[in-house]
Amino acid sequence: MKSHSRLRTVDLTYLGLFAALMAICAWISVPMPAPLVPFTLQTFAIFAAVTTLGGRRGTYAVGVYLLLGLVGLPVFAGFRSGPxxxxxxxxxxxLGFFVCAVVYWLVTAWLGESxxxxxxxxxxxxxxxxxFGxxxxxxxxxxxxGPMSLGAALGMCVVPYVLPDLCKLALAVLVSRQVRPHLR
Structure with missing residues (x-):
């Protein structure tokens, strides 16, 4: 009898593959002047992981990605890593990528995967x-x-990225709908 709470070898393989995809997508980066967040494809990879693997396994893949970066592998934008x-x-x-994955997991666990x-x-x-970010x-x-208003922070770190990130979400959903039927 198979337990749904345990990860199988194939699940661990998918977690590793999607963590690698996140690293590759982080390296595809358009640098922005400090202190702005660089423009990367990381959000595409996060969305691809959760929409393809499902909320639980996708969240685990994001956790693996963050742990790889924490221990020093250069998986973040600009080949950076570490605490x-x-x-x-x-x-x-x-770190908000993990929050994103958990929220996705909760919503789809509650509402299904329509x-x-x-x-x-x-x-x-x-x-x-x-x-969170x-x-x-x-x-x-x-x-x-020094001081900075919330409006200034949103203007620097959120507003320029909303539309591209929503496009990445749409692309990830399209890709995952094609890939998901082929996963074991």
Missing amino acids: GTLLGTTGGYI LWAVFLGGTLGLAACYA TAWFLLLYIRTT
Whole structure:
């Protein structure tokens, strides 16, 4: 009898593959002037993981990705890694990927995996990532550099990325709908 709470070897393989995809997508980056968050394809990979693997396994893949970066593998944008990256002003957005995946998992666990529920889960997850990352950014920026308003932080770190990130969500959903039937 197969237990649904245990991860099988094939599940672990998928977690590793999607963690690698996240790293590759992080390396595809358009640098922005400091302290702005670089424009990357990481959010596409996060959405691809949760929409293809499902909320639980996708969240685990994001966790694996974050752990790889934490221990020093250069998996973050600009080939960065380590606790210094995660604890820096833009680290909240990287940690927010996990929040995004958890929110997606909760929404789809509650509403199912219909197309509208997947988009709702992804959109709410993205909003949670933005909220977590912006709060982190503001806290550290104010402590290290000086005062900044919430509006200024949103203008620098969220507004320029909303439309591209929603496009990445749509692309990830399209790709996952094609790939998912072929997974064991």
